[in-house]
Amino acid sequence: MRDPRLSEALPELLHEGVLEPEQAERIRRHYGLDGARSGSAMLLVLSIIGSVLVGLGIILIVAHNWDDLPRAARTALAFVPVLLGLSLVAVSLFRNAENVAWREGSALLLASGIMASVALISQIYHIHGELQGYLLFCSVLILPLLYLPGSIVVTLGFLAMVLWQGVSVRTEHWGGDAFPWAMLGLLAASVPAYLTHARSHGQSIGFWWHSLFMAIGTGVGANLFYSDWELAHVTVLLAMGSAYTLVPWLFPDPKLHTWPWALVGGATVLIILFGFSFRPVWEELLRADQQGFKKDVLPLSLLAVAVLTVFVLAHRRRTLFERWPYPEGLGLFLICLGVSLASPAWAAILVNLSLLAVGVVTIRLGITTRSLKRMNLGLAVVSLTILMRFFDTDLSFVLRGLVFIAVGLGFLYMNLRMLREQKRDGQAG
Amino acid sequence: MDKRVKWVLFGVMAAFQVGALAWMIRDHEQVLEDGRVYRFRTAPIDPRDPFRGEYVVLNFEAEQGRWPLKDGEGNTGTTQAYGVLGLDSAGYAVITTLLMEGPPEEDHLVVTFMTWGGDTVDRIALPFDRYYMQEGDGAVTEKLLQTQWIESEPTPPLPAHAVVRVLNGQAVVEDLVIDGRPVKAWLEEYNAKSAVPTVSY
Numbered sequence: 001m002r003d004p005r006l007s008e009a010l011p012e013l014l015h016e017g018v019l020e021p022e023q024a025e026r027i028r029r030h031y032g033l034d035g036a037r038s039g040s041a042m043l044l045v046l047s048i049i050g051s052v053l054v055g056l057g058i059i060l061i062v063a064h065n066w067d068d069l070p071r072a073a074r075t076a077l078a079f080v081p082v083l084l085g086l087s088l089v090a091v092s093l094f095r096n097a098e099n100v101a102w103r104e105g106s107a108l109l110l111a112s113g114i115m116a117s118v119a120l121i122s123q124i125y126h127i128h129g130e131l132q133g134y135l136l137f138c139s140v141l142i143l144p145l146l147y148l149p150g151s152i153v154v155t156l157g158f159l160a161m162v163l164w165q166g167v168s169v170r171t172e173h174w175g176g177d178a179f180p181w182a183m184l185g186l187l188a189a190s191v192p193a194y195l196t197h198a199r200s201h202g203q204s205i206g207f208w209w210h211s212l213f214m215a216i217g218t219g220v221g222a223n224l225f226y227s228d229w230e231l232a233h234v235t236v237l238l239a240m241g242s243a244y245t246l247v248p249w250l251f252p253d254p255k256l257h258t259w260p261w262a263l264v265g266g267a268t269v270l271i272i273l274f275g276f277s278f279r280p281v282w283e284e285l286l287r288a289d290q291q292g293f294k295k296d297v298l299p300l301s302l303l304a305v306a307v308l309t310v311f312v313l314a315h316r317r318r319t320l321f322e323r324w325p326y327p328e329g330l331g332l333f334l335i336c337l338g339v340s341l342a343s344p345a346w347a348a349i350l351v352n353l354s355l356l357a358v359g360v361v362t363i364r365l366g367i368t369t370r371s372l373k374r375m376n377l378g379l380a381v382v383s384l385t386i387l388m389r390f391f392d393t394d395l396s397f398v399l400r401g402l403v404f405i406a407v408g409l410g411f412l413y414m415n416l417r418m419l420r421e422q423k424r425d426g427q428a429g
Numbered sequence: 430m431d432k433r434v435k436w437v438l439f440g441v442m443a444a445f446q447v448g449a450l451a452w453m454i455r456d457h458e459q460v461l462e463d464g465r466v467y468r469f470r471t472a473p474i475d476p477r478d479p480f481r482g483e484y485v486v487l488n489f490e491a492e493q494g495r496w497p498l499k500d501g502e503g504n505t506g507t508t509q510a511y512g513v514l515g516l517d518s519a520g521y522a523v524i525t526t527l528l529m530e531g532p533p534e535e536d537h538l539v540v541t542f543m544t545w546g547g548d549t550v551d552r553i554a555l556p557f558d559r560y561y562m563q564e565g566d567g568a569v570t571e572k573l574l575q576t577q578w579i580e581s582e583p584t585p586p587l588p589a590h591a592v593v594r595v596l597n598g599q600a601v602v603e604d605l606v607i608d609g610r611p612v613k614a615w616l617e618e619y620n621a622k623s624a625v626p627t628v629s630y
Contacts, residue, residue, distance in 0.1 A: 063564070075458075
């Protein structure tokens with residue numbers, strides 16, 4: 001509900017006489033723009049920045065490795081960052097339970113303290129192992145902080161760390177049998193924290209970021225359990241992207257900040273479709289022996305079932321092409337897949353047509369909802385589809401120039417038209 | 430949430446976090462106190478870790494050799510085995526045998542190796558590979574152990590070995606020794622020399 005620009009605009013509107021002081025006061029009350037609240041928001045930001053800096057400072061000081069100190073002293077010192085963090089969390093929990101700045105700051109310091117302490121012990125005993133082992137151990141110790149005191153910044157850091165650990169486990173042993181099972185367990189352990197956050201602060205900016213990290217974490221994490229990458233894997237990835245764009249329909253509250261799921265899913269669908277708009281990509285993937293499907297039948301099937309469940313659940317609440325066309329993108333891609341078995345060239349042409357269709361539908365949705373952002377996204381999809389054909393066709397410079405001019409003029413015309421309509425709507429209102 | 434429940438949950442969390450660190454320390458202290466000493470010939474090089482700081486990678490001679498495998502033991506991929514510890518004629522540690530089943534009663538380490546279906550293993554990885562040092566000391570140690578050129582004549586690098594304590598298959602690196610002296614003594618000498626002001630004309 002709160003528009004940050006409003007607080008800046010109100011004094012100006014008052015000064016120019018557009019609003020009466022009583023009206024301005026009513027607007028302030030309606031949007032909760034009182035001074036105390038903005039002051040606490042500033043305190044929260046400062047507390048987070050301060051804690052991040054102090055935490056990183058502790059880790060860097062520990063990284064120096066104070067070799068001159070005796071082992072017993074260093075071992076005792078290893079507990080100091082954690083005990084300090086625990087004391088601050090205790091104060092936050094039992095003295096300042098309602099203060100978000102205290103909660104975030106103290107939890108961040110405890111998380112940094114844990115990382116510093118584990119680093120210190122690793123140095124003292126020359127503990128071997130790659131970074132992934134260190135990240136895993138720290139993640140397990142930090143996990144409780146997602147629930148007590150329940151810090152959002154620590155949660156984001158935790159998700160980033162868990163994903164880093166999983167990716168490093170898989171990429172260092174690609175082709176081997178090392179799968180990031182620990183990452184999967186830790187991601188699953190963070191899901192209740194996500195659902196609790198959705199219930200308590202589902203409309204906050206913090207939850208927006210939480211949704212983004214969860215979307216990226218589960219998306220990347222789910223794709224780390226393959227032994228190979230072939231057509232079946234890409235299809236399931238695209239299906240996952242489509243399913244992500246349906247997440248807003250899974251929750252009954254339309255104001256819930258689930259938009260990042262659609263953002264990540266839509267981007268995935270578009271990137272894959274753009275990739276498959278090139279004929280050689282089809283030819284290359286069809287040339288493979290397609291044995292990867294057999295090797296990865298379990299993860300592929302599980303993901304396919306999850307995608308199907310999302311589609312079935314969302315089907316009851318969503319009409320065809322409602323809000324965006326990405327869920328329908330999966331159907332278009334499956335048709336192209338069928339065609340590719342007969343002719344990769346025709347499959348590539350169909351993908352291009354699908355992209356144009358997705359672009360046109362997005363433009364239309366943008367125009368009907370008076371959304372400049374959505375309309376420009378649709379225009380970008382159509383333009384990119386046309387411009388990318390320059391890479392695999394031998395057109396003259398004159399023709400290329402004319403296409404660039406046409407695309408540019410199209411953008412200008414559509415934006416000007418939309419702005420004019422928005423202005424007219426404003427006047428009519 | 431009720432304050433008493435909150436206290437209990439906080440207590441459990443604090444005990445888990447502090448307890449895990451204490452257990453980590455106790456585990457390694459026990460090996461340092463009760464473990465048998467082995468010396469592993471090594472040649473360190475100097476990398477960094479973003480969280481844990483500077484260390485030297487220990488490249489051990491004992492990781493190379495020729496260990497025969499029984500039928501079916503040489504599967505493709507990474508395999509773990511028990512490496513039985515022994516001593517060479519100069520008293521340095523070597524891995525005498527690789528056992529797929531165990532743990533054996535003799536002193537041993539859990540080692541990993543990669544095979545592609547052959548009947549022998551040429552290289553194994555020991556379960557310790559680094560020695561953490563104070564910031565700046567890693568590069569100095571690496572330089573100390575490189576081939577020195579004196580009047581265009583190369584002199585071989587100084588011999589180095591890691592002192593490792595082993596107890597029930599667990600190992601903790603205790604010290605890094607260069608030409609018979611702990612690396613710390615070398616570094617103190619090096620730093621003292623660097624601190625002496627020089628006058629140039």
